[in-house]
Each structure stands twice: as C-alpha cells, then as structure tokens.
Amino acid sequence: MIAKEFSYERPATLAEAARILAGHPGSARVLAGGTDLIAWLRDDAVAPDLVVDIKAIPDLRGLHLEDDTLHIGSLVTFSDLIHSEVVAARAPLLAEMAETVASTGIRNRATLVGNICSAVPSCDAAPVLLGYDTTVHLVGPEGTRSVDINDWFVGLRKTARTDDEIVSHLTIEVPTHGGVYVKLMRYAGEDLAQAAVGIVTYPGDEYRVAFGAVAPTPFRSAPIEEALRGKPLSDGLIAEVVAMVKDEISPITDIRATAAYRTRMTEVMLKRGLPAARDRLNGEGPAYGTRLI
Amino acid sequence: MELTIKVNGERWDIEAAPADVLLDVLREKIGVKSPKIGCERGDCGSCTILLDGKTVRSCLVLAVEVDGQEITTIEGIGFDKLSELQNLLLRNNAFQCGFCAPGIVLSATELLNDNPNPSRHDVQEALAGNLCRCTGYEPIIEAVLAARGDAE
Numbered sequence: 001m002i003a004k005e006f007s008y009e010r011p012a013t014l015a016e017a018a019r020i021l022a023g024h025p026g027s028a029r030v031l032a033g034g035t036d037l038i039a040w041l042r043d044d045a046v047a048p049d050l051v052v053d054i055k056a057i058p059d060l061r062g063l064h065l066e067d068d069t070l071h072i073g074s075l076v077t078f079s080d081l082i083h084s085e086v087v088a089a090r091a092p093l094l095a096e097m098a099e100t101v102a103s104t105g106i107r108n109r110a111t112l113v114g115n116i117c118s119a120v121p122s123c124d125a126a127p128v129l130l131g132y133d134t135t136v137h138l139v140g141p142e143g144t145r146s147v148d149i150n151d152w153f154v155g156l157r158k159t160a161r162t163d164d165e166i167v168s169h170l171t172i173e174v175p176t177h178g179g180v181y182v183k184l185m186r187y188a189g190e191d192l193a194q195a196a197v198g199i200v201t202y203p204g205d206e207y208r209v210a211f212g213a214v215a216p217t218p219f220r221s222a223p224i225e226e227a228l229r230g231k232p233l234s235d236g237l238i239a240e241v242v243a244m245v246k247d248e249i250s251p252i253t254d255i256r257a258t259a260a261y262r263t264r265m266t267e268v269m270l271k272r273g274l275p276a277a278r279d280r281l282n283g284e285g286p287a288y289g290t291r292l293i
Numbered sequence: 294m295e296l297t298i299k300v301n302g303e304r305w306d307i308e309a310a311p312a313d314v315l316l317d318v319l320r321e322k323i324g325v326k327s328p329k330i331g332c333e334r335g336d337c338g339s340c341t342i343l344l345d346g347k348t349v350r351s352c353l354v355l356a357v358e359v360d361g362q363e364i365t366t367i368e369g370i371g372f373d374k375l376s377e378l379q380n381l382l383l384r385n386n387a388f389q390c391g392f393c394a395p396g397i398v399l400s401a402t403e404l405l406n407d408n409p410n411p412s413r414h415d416v417q418e419a420l421a422g423n424l425c426r427c428t429g430y431e432p433i434i435e436a437v438l439a440a441r442g443d444a445e
Contacts, residue, residue, distance in 0.1 A: 001314065001317065002312040002313075002314060003312075004312065005310060005312050006312060007311060008294065008311035008355070010357075031355075031358070034353055034354060034358070035335055035350070035353050038314070038352075038354065038355065039334050039335060041312070042314075042333060042334070053357075053358060055358065079347070102335070102422060103338065103421055103423075104348055104400065104404075104418075104419055104421075104422060105335075105338060105341050105349055105350050105400065105422050106350060106353075106422065108344075108347040108348060108349055109349050109350070109354070187421075
C-alpha cells in the first residue's frame with residue numbers, strides 16, 4: 001500500500017512530458033520501470049504530488065548501433081540488453097552486468113537509465129558505463145543537453161539531472177574493447193551489490209577501473225588507471241594496483257557486509273578482473289557471463 | 294481513474310487511484326488471489342504475474358500503469374486443466390505450503406515459452422528471484438527440466 005495520494009500522467013511525447021514536469025517543479029517524479037520508485041513510494045521515502053509515466057513515449061524505446069555508438073533509450077530494460085543481438089555483438093559486458101541485476105521479474109521492468117537515475121551506491125550499471133565514453137542525453141524546459149557519465153553521479157542518490165529534466169537516452173562509444181563486471185552478492189537472484197568492480201580495457205593497455213557500493217557514489221579510480229596505463233599486465237603490476245584499493249575506496253559497514261570484508265573482496269575482484277578483461281580484449285578468457293567470484 | 298485490463302482473458306473495467314498498487318487491485322477489486330503479498334519490495338517473487346507475457350512483480354507496479362494491457366495469473370494457466378509443468382511439479386512433490394507456487398509456475402512458464410530447452414543453469418537463473426522456504430528448490434528444478442520440450 002502507498003500511503004500518500006498523488007496524480008498520474010502518461011504523456012505520449014517527450015515534449016509533453018517535459019512540459020508537465022516543468023509545471024511541477026520539485027514535486028513530480030518520473031516513472032519508467034518503477035522497481036525503485038514504487039518501492040520508495042511504499043516506504044514513504046519519496047512523496048511526489050505527481051508521477052509522470054514515460055512508458056507511452058515510443059521514442060524512448062530505441063536500442064541501436066550507429067558506427068561505434070550504441071544508442072540506448074530510457075525505456076530499454078535490463079532484459080532488453082540481455083536479449084539484444086547488437087549488445088551481444090558489440091558490448092556483451094552490458095549483458096554480463098544486466099544478468100546480475102536482481103531477477104528476471106525485475107529485469108523485465110527495470111531500465112538501464114532508471115538505474116543510473118536512482119543512483120544508489122550499488123547501482124549495477126554505473127561501474128560498467130563509467131568504463132565507456134558514455135553520454136547522458138536530457139530534455140528539459142530549455143531544450144536538450146548532454147552530460148558526461150563522469151559528471152553524472154554527484155552524491156548519494158544524486159545526479160546531474162535537475163527535477164524538470166528527463167533522460168531521453170544514453171550514447172555509449174563501443175570501439176574494440178574488453179571488459180568485466182564483478183559483483184559481490186550473498187546469493188544470485190535478489191541481491192544488491194555489496195561491492196562491485198567494472199573494468200573496460202582498450203588496445204594499447206588502457207584500462208578504466210570503476211567501483212560500486214564502496215563509496216557514496218560509483219566512481220573511477222584515476223590513480224589505479226594511471227598506474228596501469230601503457231604497461232602490459234604482470235603479476236607485479238596487478239599486485240601494485242591491488243595494494244592501492246584500500247586507499248581508493250571508502251566502504252561502510254552495514255547489515256549486508258562489513259567495511260573490512262568489502263575492502264578485501266574488492267581487492268580480490270580487481271585481481272581476478274584485470275586479466276579477464278585483458279584476455280577478453282584479445283578474444284580469449286572466460287566467456288561473458290562467467291562469474292569470477 | 295478508469296482502467297480497462299484483461300485478466301486471464303476476461304475484460305475488466307475498474308476504477309483505481311494512481312497510488313493503488315496492481316497487486317492489491319488484483320486481489321481486492323478483481324478477486325484474483327494467487328499473487329501473494331510477501332515481501333512487497335520485489336525480492337520474494339510471490340506476487341509474480343505475467344504482464345503481456347513477461348513476468349513482473351505486481352507489488353512494484355501501479356494499477357494505472359497497465360491500462361489496456363493483458364495479465365495472466367496462475368488461474369489463467371491451470372484453471373480447467375493443469376499444464377504439463379504443473380503436473381510434473383505435483384508429481385515431484387515440489388511444493389509444500391504452496392505460497393511460492395503461483396510465482397514459480399509463472400516464472401518457469403515464461404522461461405519455457407522463451408526457451409523450450411533450458412539448461413539447469415537457465416532454470417536456476419529463471420527461478421532465482423522466487424523464494425521457496427519449504428522444499429529446497431531441487432524438486433522444482435527437476436520438474437521444470439522434465440517439462441522441457443513439453444511446454445505449451
């Protein structure tokens with residue numbers, strides 16, 4: 001049961017949705033899959049006067065590739081990513097990540113864009129999207145604008161999106177690359193990440209290393225990326241960057257894991273993830289979808 | 294708000310407030326009681342329904358969102374005659390208390406519709422979001438595996 005009443009609008013175009021939102025500054029919430037929003041409404045964690053359902057806007061359903069750019073509309077669900085041929089061919093890392101999100105019944109509803117708009121620390125999409133040149137495209141009263149994913153997560157559950165803006169889609173550059181998403185959870189099927197590591201590597205020994213659930217926001221580690229840049233991976237180099245993990249992350253102790261456990265496991269996940277990402281770049285290594293922990 | 298939804302092939306014109314959750318509307322207004330009230334936060338799978346053929350958690354859907362859509366619950370699958378999958382679950386003593394059963398049957402039905410020959414891993418993956426505290430999953434998984442290729 002949801003205690004507080006609200007009104008509901010289901011616009012058919014993005015322009016209309018933006019107009020409705022602009023008319024309710026600070027008091028409206030955008031609804032796509034709803035798997036976070038409706039849980040929050042039930043908990044009274046949010047109490048909007050208006051819910052704007054964007055599912056009737058056909059423009060937001062797109063999932064396609066143009067040259068090396070993957071275009072993912074705001075209504076693309078995690079299940080869509082798992083079943084997409086273009087994702088399988090060009091960015092199977094996105095499907096590997098999507099398969100770790102909750103359960104089929106959630107993935108059929110929850111959207112990739114909604115995941116980064118909720119922006120909880122354990123957001124599965126973030127450590128992967130941060131590994132790519134990803135751009136978030138928004139529509140607001142002033143027109144359209146775009147935000148680099150590196151500038152997107154600005155605080156706990158806070159993003160660069162303003163209340164009167166709607167994310168229309170993401171663009172993700174997917175040149176030749178390899179990657180891994182390693183997620184620590186208690187059991188498959190339900191769980192939020194206790195810690196997560198996303199690695200994307202490009203030819204020339206360029207690595208992007210991002211962490212989830214071990215800081216107030218998902219983030220990339222510049223010092224670790226710098227230490228890895230331009231050098232072939234070796235046991236020594238991996239040990240060097242694994243030793244940097246404890247100073248890079250700031251996990252908390254909560255009901256789901258202790259800070260010490262999160263730190264130790266993040267080290268193990270980075271240690272296993274780096275060679276797997278490199279091997280995948282070379283067309284080898286464990287198949288996408290193989291769990292490394 | 295006025296809504297029209299199809300539930301197990303039957304058309305319903307109902308009145309629902311935007312804050313009414315689909316699970317509650319199905320149980321209280323339409324009288325379909327198989328989707329259970331469990332965790333009410335998308336974790337346990339007991340409120341699972343098929344929405345236009347795909348499993349969703351009806352505890353995390355507003356009734357107004359599904360205006361014009363088609364819902365199938367277990368009543369729509371085995372009312373007159375049990376499906377092959379249901380018979381195999383029965384034969385395996387796969388359930389004890391039965392609270393999880395509607396959700397598990399729907400999740401397994403979706404899997405078999407999408408992939409008539411799933412591996413054990415596929416079955417485990419498809420059922421991972423449906424908690425069962427009685428029979429330990431094995432007889433359920435065995436029944437779904439036995440239903441391969443026989444799904445309607």
